[in-house]
Amino acid sequence: MRTRLGLSPSSEALARRFAEVRALSVALAGPLSDADATVQSMEDASPAKWHLAHITWFFETFVLRDFVPGYRLYDDRFPFLFNSYYEAEGRRHARGRRGMLTRPTLDEVLGYRAYVDAAVEAALPDLPHEARELVRLGCHHEEQHQELLLTDILHLMSENPIEPALWPGARKVPVEMPGPLGWIESAGGLFEIGHDDPHFAFDCEGPRHQALLTPHALADRTITNGEWAAFIADGGYKDPRHWLSDGWAWVKAEGVAAPLYWEQREGVWTRFGLDGRRPIDPAAPVTHVSLFEADAYASWAGLRLPTEIEWEAAAALHDDMTGNQLDGAGPVEPRPSSAGPAFYGDVWEWTGSAYRPYPGFRAADGAVGEYNGKFMSGQFVLRGGSCATPRGHVRASYRNFFYPHQRWQFTGVRLAKDL
Amino acid sequence: MRTRLGLSPSSEALARRFAEVRALSVALAGPLSDADATVQSMEDASPAKWHLAHITWFFETFVLRDFVPGYRLYDDRFPFLFNSYYEAEGRRHARGRRGMLTRPTLDEVLGYRAYVDAAVEAALPDLPHEARELVRLGCHHEEQHQELLLTDILHLMSENPIEPALWPGARKVPVEMPGPLGWIESAGGLFEIGHDDPHFAFDCEGPRHQALLTPHALADRTITNGEWAAFIADGGYKDPRHWLSDGWAWVKAEGVAAPLYWEQREGVWTRFGLDGRRPIDPAAPVTHVSLFEADAYASWAGLRLPTEIEWEAAAALHDDMTGNQLDGAGPVEPRPSSAGPAFYGDVWEWTGSAYRPYPGFRAADGAVGEYNGKFMSGQFVLRGGSCATPRGHVRASYRNFFYPHQRWQFTGVRLAKDL
C-alpha cells in the first residue's frame, strides 16, 4: 500500500499511538465471550477474534517479519488463518468460513497480540523509516477494524432471538427535535480536493487535484429517525418510482421495509443496538440504511445525495463540526445534537459518487498495494465517519466505501440540491 | 411419540438410568470451549450447546411442564430456542441459524441442565406411568443426541485448518489384517421382524410382523479401509457405471474422491478424527461413507447391500456379536477386531432399504408423535450402531436413517449377495 507523503511522528509519539490503538481494540472486546468472539453472522462480517488476530498479523507480517531480523512467528499457521484479501501474501482461509475457527481461542488470540505488541515495542526505536510508516499505517488499519468489530458484533447479537445487550445503555437525555433542514450553499467553481497535508492518509485519498463544482447546497444536518418514519408511513418502501432499479429488486427480494434493526413492536418503532432493543429516538440521525434506501429517500423528497466532491469541499471549510465518535469501549450509537451541523461523526453519509480513482491515482506495488485500488467497482463513497469511528481517524479527504445494498455499518443520509 | 409397549423400570432404576445418561452428555462436552460448543458447521449439524439444551428441553417440556404442577420454566425463551422439529410445539428458531446463539453460554446451558435434572429427580418418585415412560423415552432421545454431538463436533473440528485434536488419542495396537470376507448364509423363508420384547423401542421399529426372505448371504464383517483404498485405486470414484444416477451427480457436484475426512498426504491416506489427523488403519472398518458410496462399492464388487430385513434376521441370531461402542467420553473411532463378526458397534451399516413404515404402522397423536413417521421419504435405513452409539442403545430392531448423500455419521458397509 502506498500512503500519501506525510510527516513521520517521533519514536515516542509512535509508540504511544501504537499502545493506545492496540489497547482500545482489546477494550472493545471486553464484554465478549469466547463464543461471541468466534461466530460469523454473515459473509460480509468477520468474527471479533478474527479482527483482533488479523490486525495483529498485519504488524507481524509487514513490520516484524520483513524488518526485524531473527523475528520468529508466534504460530506458523496464523498467516494462513488471518490474512484477509492480500492475494500476493498467498493462500488464505475462505472468508465465508472464518466462523469455523473455534481454535485458537479468544485467550490465545490475546496472547498472540501481547507477543506481537512486545516485539513491536522493542523494535520500534530501531526501525527504519519505511517500517515506521508501516506501523503508522497499521494503526490506521486497526482503527478501521475497530469500527468493523463493533458493527459485526452488533449484527451477530441481532441474529440471536434473545437480543443480548452487550453494554448497559447510557441514560438517554431527551433532546429537542431539530428544526427543518437548513442549507449550506455553494456557488460552485474550482476546488482543491484530496489529501495533501503532512499527515497520514490512505492512497485512494489522493492525488490532490482540482475539481469543478456547479452551484449547489448541502443540508446542514442528516436525516433523523423521525423523518425516516414519515417516509415509511408515506409508503416509501412500496413505490418503485422512488427507487433505483437494482434497489427495487433488492427491496422485493429481501422484503425490506425499514432500516436494519428496526422492528415495530406494539405500534412503536424500535431499533436494536449494542445496548439491546429500545424505541427509536426520533431526534437522532437515522442509521443502518443502504445507499438504495438513501437514494430512494432523496428521490421521494425531490432532492438528491451530495457528490463526494461537494461533501469534501464543504467539510474542508467546517473542520470543527464534530459529532459523536468512538472515544472508548461502550454502546455507540448516533446521537441527536443541539450543537449545530456536524460533518464528522454519528453516521457515515452516503454520497452519490461511485468509488473510483482520482485523476492520476496509481496503486502501489507489492502486497500492501492491494489495499484500496482493487475495490474500485460497484461501491459508493461514504464520507464523514460515524459514532463507531475512532476519534481522530477521519478527515475531510477520507473515502469510505460499501456496496449499495450494505447497511450494517452506521450509515445515514445528508441531502443536497442544485441551485 | 408412541413407543412400543414395554416393561417399566422401577423408580430407582429409572433414576439411576436418568443420572447416568445425563452425566455422560456433560462428560462428552468436557473438552469443548464455549466457542466449540456454539458454532454450527453445516445445516445438517447442530452446535454441542444446542444438543445439550435441546435434550434438556425435552424433559422440561414433556415431563416437567406437562406433569409437574407448579413447575416454573427455567427461562421462558428457551422453548423457542431449543425446540427442534416438533411443529406442534409452535414456532422455533431456524435450524440453519442455531450457530448464532452465542448466548446463553455453555455455562448457562449447564446451569439449565442442573436445574432440570434436580426437578426431574425430585419429581420422579411421584410421576405417573405415562410420565415415567416419557423419562425413559427422553433417555433414549438423549443417547441419540450424544452420538450426534460427537459427529457434529468432529465435523466442526474438521472445518478448522489447524485440525484440533479434541482428545489425545489412544495408543494404537497393531492388529492383523482380517482375512477375505466370509459369508453368513441364509436359506430364506419367513421371519418375525420388528420389536416385540418387553424393553423399550421407538415406534418405527414395529409392529412386529412376518417377512419373507429369499436365499442370500451376508458378509461376516464390514469393509475395511484397506479394501476401500483398493476401490479408490481402481478408479471407483471415476466410473459412472458403478453409481446410482443421483450418486454420480453428487460425486461430480461435490468433487467427492474418498471418504469424508480422508486426505492423501505425501502419498499416504490419512483420516481426521477426534484425536486429530492420522494415517488410516487399513485393518479397521471404513467409515464416513455415504449410501451412494456404499452402493457404488457393492456394485464395483459385483455384490449388493443387505436389505434391512436380511440384516435384522441375521443380527437377531447373533445378539452377542458386539464391537466397539460408546462407553464414556473419549476419541471414538471404529476399531479392527480379531474377535469375529460384530453386528453391533464400530460403524452403522447402510442397508439397501428405503426408510418406510412397517405394515400396520401408524404415527401416534400429539407432539411426540412427530418423532419418526414424518421422516419416511428419501432416506435409507442403517443398522447396527457405531463406535459413537452409547452401549445399550441399539438392538436388532433398531432403525437409523439418513439421506443417501450424508456421511458425517460413523457409517460403513457390509456386503450381501443372493444365493
Add this chain to the structure above:
Amino acid sequence: MRTRLGLSPSSEALARRFAEVRALSVALAGPLSDADATVQSMEDASPAKWHLAHITWFFETFVLRDFVPGYRLYDDRFPFLFNSYYEAEGRRHARGRRGMLTRPTLDEVLGYRAYVDAAVEAALPDLPHEARELVRLGCHHEEQHQELLLTDILHLMSENPIEPALWPGARKVPVEMPGPLGWIESAGGLFEIGHDDPHFAFDCEGPRHQALLTPHALADRTITNGEWAAFIADGGYKDPRHWLSDGWAWVKAEGVAAPLYWEQREGVWTRFGLDGRRPIDPAAPVTHVSLFEADAYASWAGLRLPTEIEWEAAAALHDDMTGNQLDGAGPVEPRPSSAGPAFYGDVWEWTGSAYRPYPGFRAADGAVGEYNGKFMSGQFVLRGGSCATPRGHVRASYRNFFYPHQRWQFTGVRLAKDL
C-alpha cells in the same frame, strides 16, 4: 438394458408395431409449432423436438449402428445432442440446456425420423434376434417418451400467460358424481409378484418372486377433484401434521396450495389442460399431485397409500379394469367413469413404495443396462398408467417412478387401509 424373457413377435408384427408407434409420436407433435417443439420449460422436462429425436437416436444407435453393416449416421452431431443419460455412450449435451437447440428445426428432426424409419424398416427382416429385441424395446421406450412429450408440452403451455389450448377440447358429457369409496379387501398371504409372462417387460419388473401381504383393503377408485377440493377447504395445505417433513418443507418453499395447474378464478377452481383452462370436473380423478400431496391427503383422511405389492396383487386379479388411455393424438385428461373401478389408465397412482430393486435383480451390462437400475434412490413407485399412457403400454407388473415432489405427470391417488 436387460429385458425380461419374452416371446418375440414375427417380423411382420414387429414392423407393424414399429410403424404404428413411430406414427403416433409424429401425430402427437401435430399441433406444435417449431417454437413449441423447441422450448424447455424446466429442467425436468424436455422439448418435444428433443423427444422426437432422442427416441430416433435410440433406434439409430442400438439397432442401426450396432447391427446394420454400412449404416451411415444421419448426422454425426446428433448422438451428442440426443443421447439422454447413457453415460457409457459418451459425452452428451447438458440436460438443462436442451431448450437451446433451435437448430436442427422440427422439420429437420422429422427428416431424421423418416431416414431412420426407412433404414429400420429395410433392415428388419434380416435383423438377428438380439436386434429385434432392441426394436421391441425401442418401441416401448418411445411409448414412454410419448407420455413425457404430452406432459412436457402441457407444462410449457402452462408457463405462457396467454395459456394456449393445444387441441380444441372434446365436449364434456356431464357424469354423475361417484358414490363414497368402496373397498377391495384382501386377506393377505403369499402372492407371486413381478413379470413372468411371455410378453415384454422392463428389467426392473422382475424377477418374479413371492411376497407376503398382511390383511388390507384398497379403495375401489381414485380420489376425485371434488374430494380434493374438500381437502383444500379443510386447510389441508396449511397443517404440517398431515405432511412428511420433506413435503412440508416443499409446500413452504414453493408456496404450494393446490394441485399443479389449478387456479381459483372468481371463486371457482379451474385447471389448465391441453385444451386450455376450464373449471375442474368434480367427478373426475384428481391429477397433477405429488407423492407429498398424495401422502398428506391419505394422512388427513386417516388412511394410507397402497404399497406397490398390494397394488399389483389386486390389479393382477382385475386385468380388465381399464379406463381412459392414449388412443391417438388429442387433449388427454382423466375422465370420470361410471364403469366401475379402473386399475389401468386415467391417472398414475402413487404408491407408498420406494423404487428399489426386487430380490435377485441385477442390472445388465452395457449401455442399455443403465436403463432402470441406476434410478433406484429417492423415488417412489407409481402404478397403473394414465390418460397419456399409450394403450397397451401398461400391465400389472409395470413400475413407473418419480421423485416425491414431482407432479407434472398425470398422477393421482388411490387410498388403502389395514384390516
Add this chain to the structure above:
Amino acid sequence: MRTRLGLSPSSEALARRFAEVRALSVALAGPLSDADATVQSMEDASPAKWHLAHITWFFETFVLRDFVPGYRLYDDRFPFLFNSYYEAEGRRHARGRRGMLTRPTLDEVLGYRAYVDAAVEAALPDLPHEARELVRLGCHHEEQHQELLLTDILHLMSENPIEPALWPGARKVPVEMPGPLGWIESAGGLFEIGHDDPHFAFDCEGPRHQALLTPHALADRTITNGEWAAFIADGGYKDPRHWLSDGWAWVKAEGVAAPLYWEQREGVWTRFGLDGRRPIDPAAPVTHVSLFEADAYASWAGLRLPTEIEWEAAAALHDDMTGNQLDGAGPVEPRPSSAGPAFYGDVWEWTGSAYRPYPGFRAADGAVGEYNGKFMSGQFVLRGGSCATPRGHVRASYRNFFYPHQRWQFTGVRLAKDL
C-alpha cells in the same frame, strides 16, 4: 422519458425515418426460424420475437393508445407480455420467463408490427408535437433493441453445440496488422460536455456542463485480438494482481480464460460469430470482453481506461472518425481498419466511469421517465458504438452502460494514460 430539446423533423422526414427503422428490424429477423426467435438463452438476453414485439408495444402504448382517439389495441394481452421495465405501466411478464412465449408466433408478431405500423403511419400527419417526439424517441429506442437483438441471437446460437451460422460470412480481406499504439494527447483544462445540439439525445446525455480534465492521452485505436492473445499468453487471466477484486472473483467463479466466444481449437484461437466459428483475425479489434477484463488488460499494460469525459472531449474533436457500423442485415463483426483511428463503430469502448447522473440531471415524470435514471448504480459507461449499432444512432455524447461482468455486447478496449 425526458429527451433533450431538439429540432423536430418534418412529418415526411419522420415518416421516412419510422419506415426505415421499422424495416431494418424485420430484415434483421430475416434468417430466424420461429424457434430461433423464441428462445431466451440467459436472463440478460431477450428472444428476438420479444424485441420485435416490445418495440412495437412502445409505439402502440405511448403514441397510439395515448394520442389516437379510438385506437384499439391489437391484442389486450400483449401489454402484459411485452412491457419491459416500466413499473408505472403495471404488471409485466417476468424477465427470466420471456423464453416461454412460444405463442404468439413470429408470424403473429410480424402481424402485430404491420398493424401498428399502419396505424402510426396513418396517424403521423395529425399527431401533436409531443406525440411526434415520442415517435422519434421510439425510433431511437428501436435502434437500441436492434443492437440487442443481434447480440442476443448471437448468444443463443453460441449455446447450440452445432454452432449455426446465421448469415454466410463475407469474404475476409487480409489486412495489415496495425502498428504500435499511437497517442492522442490532451493538455486538459475545461471542456463542455454533454448534449446540447438541436438533434435528438437521451435524457442522461445532459445537461451540458463544464468539466475539468487533467493532462492525458488516449490511444489512437482500440486493442486488437492479436494484442489480447498476448495478454492471455502472458498469464493475464491467472494473476490476481491485474484484477479488480470483484473481477477476480468473477474470473474464478466462471472459469473465465478468454473473451466470450473464443475457443482454442487445435492450438488456434477461434471466435464464434453470426457467420459461425472462425479463427480470430489478429488485426481486428478485440470484442466481447467485460469491464473487468478491460480493466485487467489496462492494469497489465501499466495503463488505464479513459474516463467518459476524456473520451467525449476527444471524440467531439473527431466526429468524422467512423468505423464499421450497422448498415443493414448481415453478419456484423468488428473489422480491422487501415483508415486511421475510429471513435465510432466496431466496438463499444469501456470507460472507467461509473454510470451516474451529470450535474443537474433530473429524471422526467411518468412512465417514460423511468428510461435511464433508474439504472444509475453498479454499471459502467461505454462510448462510441459498435458494428451492431445502427449507423446514425451514436454521437459524441451517447452514454451506453452495462454491468462490469457483462460481455455479450460488442465491447472493446481503448487505453489511456496520464501525462
